[in-house]
Amino acid sequence: MRNKGKRLNGYRKDYVVFDLETTGVNQYRDVIIEISAVKVCGGEIAGEYSTLVNPGRHIPAGATAVNGITDEMVKDAPDIKEAMEGFLEFIGSSVLVGHNIHTFDMNFAYDAAWQALGKELGNDYIDTLYMSRRCLPQLTHHKLTDISEYFHINTDGAHRAFNDCIMNQKCYEELGVLWQEKEKMAAAASNGKGKNGGMGGVGEGGDLECPSCGGILCLRKGKFGAFYGCVNFPSCRYTRNT
Known part of the structure; x- marks a missing residue:
C-alpha cells in the first residue's frame, strides 16, 4: 500500500506546484518523461x-x-533516478499543489521515487481539480485549460510540465480567493463558529473539514447507519456521527 501524504483542502501561501509529463496514462506501464515544479x-x-x-x-x-x-x-536528459533526486531535494517537506494529481501525478511520482531511490513521497498535497469543482460549479469541464481560460490566464504551451505549473500556480491563487470567500460565508452562516464545537469546520461548498488531518469529511453508510468519515481513510480514521 502506498503511504502517500494526505489530500488537503484550502489555500496556503507556501507550497510547491508540480506537474509531470509521461509516456501515457497507465501508472503500471508508462513512465515519466518530464518533471517541473x-x-x-x-x-x-x-x-x-x-x-x-x-x-x-x-x-x-x-x-x-x-x-x-x-x-x-x-536522449541526453538525466535518467529518472537523477531527476527524482533533484525533485525530492527541491520540494523538501512542502505541501504539493497540482491539477488531477490525486489520481495521476502523485501515483507516478510516488512509484518513481520508490522504484528509483527506495524513498517514499509522503508530502501532503492539494488537488486543484477538486477545488475547481467546488469553487466553480458553473463550469461544464474542469481541465486546467478550462480553469485558466475562466480566469483569463494564458494557456500557451499547455501540456508541457513547466508551462502547466505556471498556469496551475496562477489558477490556485485565484481559486484561493474564492475558497476564502466561501469560508467566510460559511462561517457567517454558522454564526462564526469555525469548528462546529471541535467536530470539524465548515469548508468550501459547505464541506466539513476533518479536524484530525484537514481532509474532507464524506457521508458514508456503515453497519450501524450513516456517519462522516475522512476522505483520507485509511491513513486517517477520524469519524463522527451525523
Whole structure:
C-alpha cells in the first residue's frame, strides 16, 4: 500500500506546484518523461525546478502528440533516478499543489521515487481539480485549460510540465480567493463558529473539514447507519456521527 501524504483542502501561501509529463496514462506501464515544479512563498514564486527525463525507451507517438516531447529531445536528459533526486531535494517537506494529481501525478511520482531511490513521497498535497469543482460549479469541464481560460490566464504551451505549473500556480491563487470567500460565508452562516464545537469546520461548498488531518469529511453508510468519515481513510480514521 502506498503511504502517500494526505489530500488537503484550502489555500496556503507556501507550497510547491508540480506537474509531470509521461509516456501515457497507465501508472503500471508508462513512465515519466518530464518533471517541473515551482516553489511559492507568501504567494510569490521563489524557485523553479524543471528537467526532461530519459525514459530509456521509445516515446509513443500518442504521447508526443499531447506534450510534444520526442526521443531526440530526451536522449541526453538525466535518467529518472537523477531527476527524482533533484525533485525530492527541491520540494523538501512542502505541501504539493497540482491539477488531477490525486489520481495521476502523485501515483507516478510516488512509484518513481520508490522504484528509483527506495524513498517514499509522503508530502501532503492539494488537488486543484477538486477545488475547481467546488469553487466553480458553473463550469461544464474542469481541465486546467478550462480553469485558466475562466480566469483569463494564458494557456500557451499547455501540456508541457513547466508551462502547466505556471498556469496551475496562477489558477490556485485565484481559486484561493474564492475558497476564502466561501469560508467566510460559511462561517457567517454558522454564526462564526469555525469548528462546529471541535467536530470539524465548515469548508468550501459547505464541506466539513476533518479536524484530525484537514481532509474532507464524506457521508458514508456503515453497519450501524450513516456517519462522516475522512476522505483520507485509511491513513486517517477520524469519524463522527451525523
